């Protein structure tokens with residue numbers, strides 16, 4: 548889902564039961580009223596013991612803890628990425644790089660880890676474009692690679708297979724015998740059908756001969772002259788094979804093995820500098836080290852504000868990190884109007900009642916809806932927690948009325964459940980002794 552389609556609903560820092568419950572239940576109400584978006588409640592810090600207990604009682608999962616709204620690499624990366632294996636041919640990678648205008652093709656192993664990259668932005672990419680084959684044939688490409696890449700047919704099965712030395716490919720012609728220095732033992736000879744060339748290749752102990760001709764019969768005709776040198780047939784001209792040779796180079800021989808990556812959990816703005824000085828899109832790895840996307844300048848520049856609804860606070864110092872980059876959609880609160888400043892006009896629902904949970908409960912009724920038993924229990928617990936079981940000076944008749952109603956929905960006795968909620972707030976009863984000390 549696109550990030551801007553997710554609307555976060557967040558309470559204040561150091562969340563209490565009212566902040567956690569209001570975020571959770573307001574998100575569930577919004578979700579029902581607006582199914583086109585996804586409303587996700589957040590906790591800006593670890594929940595306290597009372598909050599944990601309350602959610603457990605209601606059988607509702609606690610909201611995710613996330614103190615910082617600023618997007619992570621995983622949230623803004625491009626998850627569409629095409630890869631090749633190290634055994635693939637350069638042709639496969641070129642198809643992706645040029646055909647799809649990618650700035651990087653990650654080379655992955657069977658486990659999804661990145662072992663290298665190919666990128667037209669790297670110096671290695673000269674191999675991708677130049678055709679001066681003698682410079683690197685034999686270094687980056689061997690006989691077996693060529694046979695495999697072009698599916699060459701073997702013409703003389705009885706001849707023993709020969710391992711080419713990591714030497715050269717030699718392009719021969721009919722008058723080859725006159726140029727005696729051209730073939731060295733272990734060379735692979737590329738030739739038009741020529742008995743003279745084959746005899747010479749045999750005499751010079753070439754590793755193999757590739758006969759190039761559109762016609763297989765023609766190629767077979769002179770094959771016998773090769774003696775026990777392996778002969779393969781390429782359906783096409785010498786020129787056609789020669790110019791195509793670089794495409795057969797295995798990816799493992801041209802990929803860059805020193806490269807930068809980023810992790811899904813890193814904050815996007817913190818890798819911006821790395822992105823700015825890296826000429827290719829950065830491969831993105833998840834926690835397990837598997838490739839899950841790429842992160843390029845396009846993603847780094849993406850600056851869509853994150854929509855958010857704030858509940859149970861109206862103070863700049865209590866709100867989420869990354870608030871400046873967020874787009875506040877709504878504020879639901881029962882405190883005084885504080886110093887939160889928004890960029891755009893925003894719906895504010897501030898009511899002088901005992902808890903934000905009371906307002907959320909009223910919003911249900913105003914929308915013609917009824918909270919389910921779990922939501923009612925959560926809201927009731929939050930009202931009790933914030934009003935100290937309807938005894939605090941901030942308690943209003945609305946809180947009392949709403950609490951009574953919620954107790955019925957939740958099928959709980961208000962006084963009994965109320966005492967239980969307050970007991971859970973007493974750290975001397977439930978707190979970790981080590982932490983109290």
Ligand SMILES: [Mn+2]
Pocket residue numbers: 565566859881901902903933
């Ligand atoms: Mn509150």
